[in-house]
Structure formats: C-alpha cells, structure tokens
Amino acid sequence: MTTARDEILGRVRAALATGTAGPAAASSTGTPAGSTTTSTVPREYRESGEHGAGSAHVLDLLVDRLEDYKAQVHRVSAAEVSATLRRLAATLSDRDHVPERVESTGSGAVPRPDTAERASGAPGVVVVPAGLAAEWVTAMSDGGVDVVVDPPGAPLTPSDLDRAAGVVTAARVAVAETGTIVLDSGADQGRRAISLVPDVHICVVRADQVVQTVPEAVRRLAHHPDRPLTWISGPSATSDIELNRVEGVHGPRTLQVVLVG
Amino acid sequence: MTTGNNAGPPSNRTFLGMPQPADPLRWGPSFPDAARRELGNDQLRRNLGHATSTIRAKRAKVVGEVPDWEALRDAGSALKAQVMDRLPELLEELERNVTARGGVVHWARDAAEANRIVAGLVQEAGTDEVVKVKSMATQEIGLNEALEAEGIHATETDLAELIVQLADDMPSHILVPAIHRNRAEIREIFLDNMGDAPPDLTDVPRELAMAARAHLRRKFLSAKVAVSGANFAVAETGTLSVVESEGNGRMCLTLPETLITVMGIEKLIPRFTDLEVFLQLLPRSSTGERMNPYTSMWTGVTPGDGPSEFHLVLLDNGRTRVLADEVGRSALHCIRCSACLNVCPVYERVGGHAYGSVYPGPIGAILTPQLTGESSDLPYASTLCGACYEVCPVKIDIPSILVDLRAREVESGSAGRGWGAAMKTASTMMSDGGRFRRAARLGRAGRILGGRGGVISRLPGPGAAWTASRDLPLPPKRTFRDWWAAHEREKTGERAGDDRPRPGDGAEPR
Incomplete structure (x- = not known):
C-alpha cells in the first residue's frame, strides 16, 4: 500500500525531474533553474545595521517606532526600573484603566484555590513570570501592588489571567527599525499565555538588547530556535475594516515599554 | 460612505453573501x-x-x-x-x-x-x-x-x-x-x-x-x-x-x-x-x-x-502539478501578502468574487488554473500592465506566467469564444498588403456604429465577441495609407484629388 507520504514525495520528485529539464524556467522567471540555485542565494541585503546594539541612535529609533504604533515608552536608568514598575503597576489597580471586561464562566477554567481568591477578588492583580528580577517584584509588592507569580508546574488558568489587570515581563531582543520586541519564553518572560491574556503588558527592555535590524535579531534568536517565540510590535491591532489600522483587539490593548539605559 | 456615529436599531436589510461553493477553487460563473x-x-x-x-x-x-x-x-x-x-x-x-x-x-x-x-x-x-x-x-x-x-x-x-x-x-x-x-x-x-x-x-x-x-x-x-x-x-x-x-x-x-x-x-x-x-x-x-x-x-x-x-x-x-510546470512553478513562491491584488486595476474594479476562487487577483489568476489543472479564462483577467510583478516581494513574474497560460489555452483549443477564428482572419488579412488596405478602408464604414465618446461598444455579428468585454475605438476618418499616398503625391507636385494610389507607384510605406 502506498502511503500519502510516499505518494506526495514521489509526485514532488517526478515533478522536479520533468520540470528542470528545459531552459525556459530560467529565462522566464528570472531565477536559475535546477540545483544550481542551492548555492546561489544572493545575500546583498544588510545583515546588520550601521549603528551598534544599544547605541543612542538605535534607542531613539526604537522609541520613535514604538510610539508610532501606539506603544507607551518610558526611558529610565537601571536605578529607576523598580520605581517605574511600581508606579506603572499601581495604576493598574484602578479599574478604569481596563475599559471593559468579559466575565469568564467557561468550564475547566475554575481558578485553583491558592490563586482563586486573589485573582478573582482583586481585579488589580499583576502577573509576573517566576524568573522576573526579585527586586522589581519586591518593589511592586512594597508599593501595594498585588503581584501574582505564575508558578512553574502549576500555572494560572486562562481565566485567572483574564481577570488579571496586567503582566510584567522582561524581553529577549528588540528591533529598532521595526519597533519590535521579541520574547523567547525565558524565565524572566514566562510562558506565552501570561503576556497574551491580560489587557496591559508592561515589558522591560535593556539597551544592550536593542539591535537596529531584523537580521541581527534573528541571529540572536537562532541560538535557541526551538523556544516558543513571540514577536510583538505595538499593542494588538487590526486592519480588517477598510484597511485602516485600529489598535487593540484580542491581545493586550496597552503595551508599556520600560527602556533601560 | 457612512462615517461617524450611526447608532440605531438594526435594519432589516440582509447582506447577501456569496453562497458557499462545493469547490473553493472553482465556483460561480465564468x-x-x-x-x-x-x-x-x-x-x-x-x-x-x-x-x-x-x-x-x-x-x-x-x-x-x-x-x-x-x-x-x-x-x-x-x-x-x-x-x-x-x-x-x-x-x-x-x-x-x-x-x-x-x-x-x-x-x-x-x-x-x-x-x-x-x-x-x-x-x-x-x-x-x-x-x-x-x-x-x-x-x-x-x-x-x-x-x-x-x-x-x-x-x-x-x-x-x-x-x-x-x-x-x-x-x-x-x-x-x-x-x-x-x-x-x-x-x-x-x-x-x-x-x-x-x-x-x-x-x-x-x-x-x-x-x-x-x-x-x-x-x-x-x-x-x-x-x-x-x-x-x-x-x-x-x-x-x-x-x-x-x-x-x-x-x-x-x-x-x-x-x-x-x-x-x-x-x-x-x-x-x-x-x-x-x-x-x-x-x-x-x-x-x-x-x-x-x-x-x-x-x-x-x-x-x-x-x-x-x-x-x-x-x-x-x-x-504546479511544480511540474517549469514556467508556472514560481507561483508556488507566493507568500500570500496580497500586494498584487491591491495594485491590480482589474481586481480593483471587479473585486475578488469575480475570480471564482479563494485565490483572487493576479496571483489567483496564475495559481487557480494550475492547482486545478483545468481550462480557465482567469489568465485573461489581466491587462498585463506588470504592476503585480513590480510589487511582488518574491519577484514572481506574474505577467509572463499569464501569457504562458494563455498560450496553453490557445494551443489546447480551449480559448473559445471565436478567438481562434478571429486570429486566423487577422493573420490572413495582415499577411498581404492589398488585403490589409482594403480591410482598413472597410473599417471606415465602422464609423457609423460609433456612439458618444468616439467608441464602438457593440459590434454586430462575429465581432460581438470582441466588444462583449471591450470598447473599440472608432476607425479613423482617413487611413494612414490614404494619408501617406496623398502626402507623397503632394510632394511630387501632383494634385491630391484622387487619393487612390496607382499600382506600382511606390507609395507603399516601407
């Protein structure tokens, strides 16, 4: 019996055997036919920018691009991060900050006992990944913010996350030219769901993590390509109504970037 | 277009959608x-x-x-x-x-x-x-x-x-x-x-x-x-x-x-x-x-x-099947960005449903017929203006593939709609100077078919197939050959009263 796999691979091989025979492919498509293309991918594009990672130019460009896509940016020194996070997280306790909420009653989404009271009773909780810098967590807690750690092995449910007011994470790399921040699920960023479901995402980016171009970022990420990656460029948005961009759909409607250094 | 606040009770208007087809790659009329x-x-x-x-x-x-x-x-x-x-x-x-x-x-x-x-x-x-x-x-x-x-x-x-x-x-x-x-x-x-x-x-x-x-x-x-x-x-x-x-x-x-x-x-x-x-x-x-x-x-x-x-x-x-075609296979390079749809003058006017496929626009016109392997008039749904190729991020030469697919339609005899007969007639006429001259003169009679705007929007008889989807410009009052003959006579001091060139008088443009 021929499996679908064998048959499809057989069709592909047969197609290539007949297809590359003629010279027409090369002349009419502008690309060389045959296996010669394997070694001839031209890479004349910029593999890195003219400005170094974390340089003033690159940081300014990132801020410009982030703000263009309606992210809110806070530039601070390393010494100011804790206080900034405390201030930003405290504003989330104010229910007015979250425009509208959809009550979740889905089955299988019952909060576990150790988080249920806090998550459901206090809408102002701020979720953090287990590996977020301890001093930042302490600063927020000391400031009266109800911080909930997403515990590895016993994660918050989607409904827990839906009731949270916001989330604070670090980042892996940022691209200045496109205003993009990439999370790679490292311990200080957490699993993908925690930076998705809460309505406000506060993201701390260090200057040395900011590169100018996309290729520079991809090459940094290529060290761990198997990690789940989320590329974030501004708050969630849609262009589906008359091709006009509207910010804020299913993902976090507010993106706050704390740029350090 | 309505803009701004438009709150009010829902209207009873029903938006007629395109019904779900049995085959998402082949539906609707031609x-x-x-x-x-x-x-x-x-x-x-x-x-x-x-x-x-x-x-x-x-x-x-x-x-x-x-x-x-x-x-x-x-x-x-x-x-x-x-x-x-x-x-x-x-x-x-x-x-x-x-x-x-x-x-x-x-x-x-x-x-x-x-x-x-x-x-x-x-x-x-x-x-x-x-x-x-x-x-x-x-x-x-x-x-x-x-x-x-x-x-x-x-x-x-x-x-x-x-x-x-x-x-x-x-x-x-x-x-x-x-x-x-x-x-x-x-x-x-x-x-x-x-x-x-x-x-x-x-x-x-x-x-x-x-x-x-x-x-x-x-x-x-x-x-x-x-x-x-x-x-x-x-x-x-x-x-x-x-x-x-x-x-x-x-x-x-x-x-x-x-x-x-x-x-x-x-x-x-x-x-x-x-x-x-x-x-x-x-x-x-x-x-x-x-x-x-x-x-x-x-x-x-x-x-x-x-x-x-x-x-x-x-x-x-x-x-x-697409891969087996050495010209058409680059349609598989498509990364579905839709830039070719947005620049296409045909798409902009007829919209996506006219293509009868989930892949509309220029990329659809080359992808759909190749995926199905069936005769299609989609390769003709283009003016070959080349805008799609200009914007394609992976440089798919859509116009060339369209031309190739058209050629195949003609070769397979499925181009239809009198296309073959029309081309044969044109070939007979244009391959002989005398025949072309007579045909061009005959064309002047077409001026009586003209409507406003200097175009013919409907030809009678077999010509109707051409004008079904195009306007035809009115033939000129005077053909170029006639003008040239008269011009040559004027240059040589002859009166331009009779614009009929004498046989062998050398008035044919080279």
Whole structure:
C-alpha cells in the first residue's frame, strides 16, 4: 500500500525531474533553474545595521517606532526600573484603566484555590513570570501592588489571567527599525499565555538588547530556535475594516515599554 | 460612505453573501460574466477603491524606508526557488524535526484527505468545537464545511474572516477577506448575526473591533482545539510560524490543548535565519506596516507552554502539478501578502468574487488554473500592465506566467469564444498588403456604429465577441495609407484629388 507520504514525495520528485529539464524556467522567471540555485542565494541585503546594539541612535529609533504604533515608552536608568514598575503597576489597580471586561464562566477554567481568591477578588492583580528580577517584584509588592507569580508546574488558568489587570515581563531582543520586541519564553518572560491574556503588558527592555535590524535579531534568536517565540510590535491591532489600522483587539490593548539605559 | 456615529436599531436589510461553493477553487460563473455582474455594483467598487488606495499608499511609504528592498526581494526569490529545487529533502527534514520535538506529521494528497485527517483529530480530542486562525490552506480545502458535515463547528477568529463567516459569505481578498464590506455593512452584519453584539453598536471601527473581542474571548478561554495555517516552516529546526495582527492567532496557538496546523508543502524555508528575509518582506508588502503586531513561532511541543499536542498536516492538493510546470512553478513562491491584488486595476474594479476562487487577483489568476489543472479564462483577467510583478516581494513574474497560460489555452483549443477564428482572419488579412488596405478602408464604414465618446461598444455579428468585454475605438476618418499616398503625391507636385494610389507607384510605406 502506498502511503500519502510516499505518494506526495514521489509526485514532488517526478515533478522536479520533468520540470528542470528545459531552459525556459530560467529565462522566464528570472531565477536559475535546477540545483544550481542551492548555492546561489544572493545575500546583498544588510545583515546588520550601521549603528551598534544599544547605541543612542538605535534607542531613539526604537522609541520613535514604538510610539508610532501606539506603544507607551518610558526611558529610565537601571536605578529607576523598580520605581517605574511600581508606579506603572499601581495604576493598574484602578479599574478604569481596563475599559471593559468579559466575565469568564467557561468550564475547566475554575481558578485553583491558592490563586482563586486573589485573582478573582482583586481585579488589580499583576502577573509576573517566576524568573522576573526579585527586586522589581519586591518593589511592586512594597508599593501595594498585588503581584501574582505564575508558578512553574502549576500555572494560572486562562481565566485567572483574564481577570488579571496586567503582566510584567522582561524581553529577549528588540528591533529598532521595526519597533519590535521579541520574547523567547525565558524565565524572566514566562510562558506565552501570561503576556497574551491580560489587557496591559508592561515589558522591560535593556539597551544592550536593542539591535537596529531584523537580521541581527534573528541571529540572536537562532541560538535557541526551538523556544516558543513571540514577536510583538505595538499593542494588538487590526486592519480588517477598510484597511485602516485600529489598535487593540484580542491581545493586550496597552503595551508599556520600560527602556533601560 | 457612512462615517461617524450611526447608532440605531438594526435594519432589516440582509447582506447577501456569496453562497458557499462545493469547490473553493472553482465556483460561480465564468470570469467575464462574473466581472460584468460585479461591475454593476457601485458600492463594491467604492469600498474596493477606498481600501486598495489606502493600502497602496501605506505599502509604498514603508517599502520606501528600506534601503535594501531590492536585495531582499532577490534573496526571497532565490530562497523560494531553492526550496522548490530541494523540496523532497526539505520536507523530510521538516518532518524529522517536528517529530523529534513531539509533533505528529500527517500527509494529505488532496482536500478530502486533509479534511478527514483534521476531523478525525478533533473527534479524538473529544470536542465538537474548534477555534480557527485565518488560513488560506483551510479555505482552499473547504475545511469549515467539511467539519460542519461531521458535526464540528469551526469559529473563525480573525476579524475579517468572522465578518465573512457571520454573513455566510465568501472571502474576496487573501489578506482582508471582507475587503468588499465597508464599516456600515459590517455593523449591520454584527447586529444581525453575532448574537451578542451591543444593541447600540456604531460603525466606528474601534467599536466594531471591541464587539469582536467580547464575542470571541470566552471561546478562546475554553477552546480545546485550534486549527491554523502557517506562513513559514523552517526545515532546519521544525519551527512553524504564524504572522498576524489581532492576537487571535496567539490565542489559538497558545491556549488550547491541541493545535492542528494545515500547511501547503511549498511553505518551507530552508534555515531559521532565512526568516530574516521573509519577516522583512511580508509585513511591509501585505498590511503596509514595518512589522505586523504579532508573529508566533513554535517548534513541536514545549512542556508547560502552549498546546500539549501538535499535529502538522502537509497538503499537496495540486501543488505537485504546479511544480511540474517549469514556467508556472514560481507561483508556488507566493507568500500570500496580497500586494498584487491591491495594485491590480482589474481586481480593483471587479473585486475578488469575480475570480471564482479563494485565490483572487493576479496571483489567483496564475495559481487557480494550475492547482486545478483545468481550462480557465482567469489568465485573461489581466491587462498585463506588470504592476503585480513590480510589487511582488518574491519577484514572481506574474505577467509572463499569464501569457504562458494563455498560450496553453490557445494551443489546447480551449480559448473559445471565436478567438481562434478571429486570429486566423487577422493573420490572413495582415499577411498581404492589398488585403490589409482594403480591410482598413472597410473599417471606415465602422464609423457609423460609433456612439458618444468616439467608441464602438457593440459590434454586430462575429465581432460581438470582441466588444462583449471591450470598447473599440472608432476607425479613423482617413487611413494612414490614404494619408501617406496623398502626402507623397503632394510632394511630387501632383494634385491630391484622387487619393487612390496607382499600382506600382511606390507609395507603399516601407
């Protein structure tokens, strides 16, 4: 019996055997036919920018691009991060900050006992990944913010996350030219769901993590390509109504970037 | 167009959608008939004109910012050519790497097989509801209808797909399936069919987006199974990628326990770092953004993060037929950005439904006939102006492929509509100077058929086939040959009273 796999691979091989025979492919498509293309991918594009990672130019460009896509940016020194996070997280306790909420009653989404009271009773909780810098967590807690750690092995449910007011994470790399921040699920960023479901995402980016171009970022990420990656460029948005961009759909409607250094 | 607040009770107006076809690649009347119908829809043309001119301007601006755009296009084009050349080994490499990371790979020869696989997986997961990320591959195989037949309801979560689904309509654009709807129509569709739309909903785009957010959030939080497509699959690492805007993709890719991804076999890229090319080309070409809001990448299953089960369905469904064509195979390089639709003068006027396929526009005109392998008039749905090639991020030479497909239609004798006879007549006439002269004179008689504006919009007899889809300019009062003959006589001092050249008088233009 021929499996679908064998048959499809057989069709592909047969197609290539007949297809590359003629010279027409090369002349009419502008690309060389045959296996010669394997070694001839031209890479004349910029593999890195003219400005170094974390340089003033690159940081300014990132801020410009982030703000263009309606992210809110806070530039601070390393010494100011804790206080900034405390201030930003405290504003989330104010229910007015979250425009509208959809009550979740889905089955299988019952909060576990150790988080249920806090998550459901206090809408102002701020979720953090287990590996977020301890001093930042302490600063927020000391400031009266109800911080909930997403515990590895016993994660918050989607409904827990839906009731949270916001989330604070670090980042892996940022691209200045496109205003993009990439999370790679490292311990200080957490699993993908925690930076998705809460309505406000506060993201701390260090200057040395900011590169100018996309290729520079991809090459940094290529060290761990198997990690789940989320590329974030501004708050969630849609262009589906008359091709006009509207910010804020299913993902976090507010993106706050704390740029350090 | 209606703008601003337009709150009020829902009207009784029903928005007639394009009914669901049996075959998503072949439906509706022929292109000329469908185009004639769509051209009569002024609202459609206004909606399309507004949307496509908006996106053209946005794309031009962000592409202009990139100093190495042409170099990126060259790299993207060459990478895709390389993928086609190495497709068997790259598919096997992808399968190995996805499997090694805890994913399960399935192969589907055609739409029916893919639909059976997905339905079986959903049933195994013990649910009758799935949430979906917008995907052309699942549109192409009619997955939603196939699942419905098995008692499984699929909810589209992309805003435009949701609009199309609620209106029981067909998509008319690769990127923005509801591009044929304006904000006032979308408001009506939500009020009539969403069930939980706020009664005071206005047609402000932000409010419409918020209504969709509220409508879908509960589904996201409780969904057990999600179905997605894929923009790119990295053979080297087994990494899959979905490029999106709203976060509905992230919801589907992250929250459910089971993820099923349906992907055409051509969506591969060789190496992880090749993403650096396509992640620059795609967003700027498609939504005209420097980067789309969200791109997700995942490799098999990651314990403690996202779905615990991942299935990848690799789909042929005619792709190997396209691959066998040495000219047409570059249609498989397409990364579904839809820039060619947005610049096409034909698409802008007739809209996506006229193409009778889930792949409309210039790319659809070359992809659809090749995927189905059947005779089609879609290769003629173009003026060959070349704008599609200019904007294509992977440099698919769509006009050349269109010409090639037309030639094949003519060779196979299926071009039809008197085309062959007309060409034969033209050939007979033009191959002989005397015959051409007499025919040109005869043409002057055609002036009596002229209407206002100096055109003939309907020829009698066999000529009707030509003017059915074109206006014919009025023949000149005087032919060039007549003018030339008179001019030559004047030069040699003769009177120009008789404009009939004498045989052999040397007045023929060389």
